[in-house]
Amino acid sequence: MAWTKEMPAQPVVAVCGATGAVGAEFLKVLHDVDFPAKEVRALASARSAGKKLAFEGCGQVPAGDLTVEKMTPESFEGVDIALFSAGAGVSKQLRDAVVSHGAVMIDNSSAFRMDPDVPLVVPEVNKADLAWHNGVIANPNCSTIEMVVALKPLNDLAHIKRVVVSTYQAASGAGAKAMQELYDQTRQFLNGEELTVSAFSDQIAFNTIPHIDVFLDEGSDMAADVAPGYTKEEWKMVVETKKIFGDDTIEVAPTCVRVPVLRCHAESLNVEFDAPVSLADARRALMAGEDVEVRDDPAHNVYPMPGLLAGSDHVYVGRLRDDPSVEHGIAMWLVMDQIRKGAALNAVQIAQCLLP
Structure with a gap:
């Protein structure tokens, strides 16, 4: 069954794996495209909790430091979009928590790419496949x-x-x-x-x-x-x-x-x-x-x-x-x-x- 929850015009975005190279690029891209976020949460492992990440701002989120929070199943309460780059194991572990909180997981790992119920999307090529997602969308391999x-x-x-x-x-x-x-x-x-x-x-x-x-x-x-x-x-x-x-x-x-x-x-x-x-x-x-x-x-x-x-x-x-x-x-x-x-x-x- 396709996802039926309506996406708000100003979603709450969680960047999962925020301290990694792709996590840092997520934050930069959100700013560069001026994504209309109501809130941006920086999530990572326990060892990174409390770290400050510079963020140039986007949507309703002003420029300033984001404080990294430890990523747990409860982290996704109130989240609409979860951008994941934390490894396949973490994505598999947290999939149910993300979806059960009503968030859409956009996953950069290989965890779900070939799952028949998960669309594998490059917007320039097959964005129509987004119509049948059920809470998880996979980002393909970069090559x-x-x-x-x-x-x-x-x-x-x-x-x-x-x-x-x-x-x-x-x-x-x-x-x-x-x-x-x-x-x-x-x-x-x-x-x-x-x-x-x-x-x-x-x-x-x-x-x-x-x-x-x-x-x-x-x-x-x-x-x-x-x-x-x-x-x-x-x-x-x-x-x-x-x-x-x-x-x-x-x-x-x-x-x-x-x-x-x-x-x-x-x-x-x-x-x-x-x-x-x-x-x-x-x-x-x-x-x-x-x-x-x-x-x-x-x-x-x-x-x-x-x-x-x-x-x-x-x-x-x-x-x-x-x-x-x-x-x-x-x-x-x-x-x-x-x-x-x-x-x-x-x-x-x-x-x-x-x-x-």
């Missing part, structure tokens, strides 16, 4: 969000048959400790010191690692459905893309790679269609696509680059060209700030769609 925002205007031109995607994922995708490890290893490498490796499986400074998350054939709840040799991060892109588009016929062949970049994921895509799509039509469709920005003038070295797009809101497209290896194909390059659009902004955009 999936980046890809499907760019694919949507192309799929509207002609049905996409297959996508081959390689990701170039920033260290920040693995958290603050991973970013610090990139800093530390870079210094150690340049000083000729032994490298400290803990956040990643291998050296990340001056290296790339074709391994993100666990290999599913090593044992996983997803392993029964996955082709051997793929990681969980890669298989998320396969199953999430099908769910978001509502189309099991779209095939995705992903390779996910960690690169020594601090922030912003990049992706190389080869897209194959069922019918002819001209490069000119693809370019026009992408230029008109929602939250897509085309930066494509290779003759003048114009193309999106991760080091220049931190803090940006869009999916940036460049290196558009025909793919001569298939009958109907194009190739392109994408860049997106995975903390911004790939996590916090997408969740807040979902929240905006819920407003009356």
Whole structure:
């Protein structure tokens, strides 16, 4: 049964996991879009309770410090929207408490993405799926969000048959400790010191690692459905893309790679269609696509680059060209700030769609 509680025009918003990187971005995005909140609550674990977080304000909430409260089942009394980025275990533990208090959980973890009763939403692609939520809405994996925002205007031109995607994922995708490890290893490498490796499986400074998350054939709840040799991060892109588009016929062949970049994921895509799509039509469709920005003038070295797009809101497209290896194909390059659009902004955009 779909959710029937009416959302107030000025909701009470809880930011769950407020002291983490995505939690901080939630607060920034709420300010940047001037979300019409009546109140914003900062919730986190007991060890962060009492901490002060600077907040620039939004809606009826003035600029000033927010005091972090310990997140408990009782924290959601009076809350209308709960923005979660506290890990899958916490989300599963608190789901019933959130929903029973009448709040809508917008969850950034992998906890509910493939649950059949939970919509997996990227507003530019499938916001109509919000109509059947029952109190929980899932935010997709950041790499999936980046890809499907760019694919949507192309799929509207002609049905996409297959996508081959390689990701170039920033260290920040693995958290603050991973970013610090990139800093530390870079210094150690340049000083000729032994490298400290803990956040990643291998050296990340001056290296790339074709391994993100666990290999599913090593044992996983997803392993029964996955082709051997793929990681969980890669298989998320396969199953999430099908769910978001509502189309099991779209095939995705992903390779996910960690690169020594601090922030912003990049992706190389080869897209194959069922019918002819001209490069000119693809370019026009992408230029008109929602939250897509085309930066494509290779003759003048114009193309999106991760080091220049931190803090940006869009999916940036460049290196558009025909793919001569298939009958109907194009190739392109994408860049997106995975903390911004790939996590916090997408969740807040979902929240905006819920407003009356």
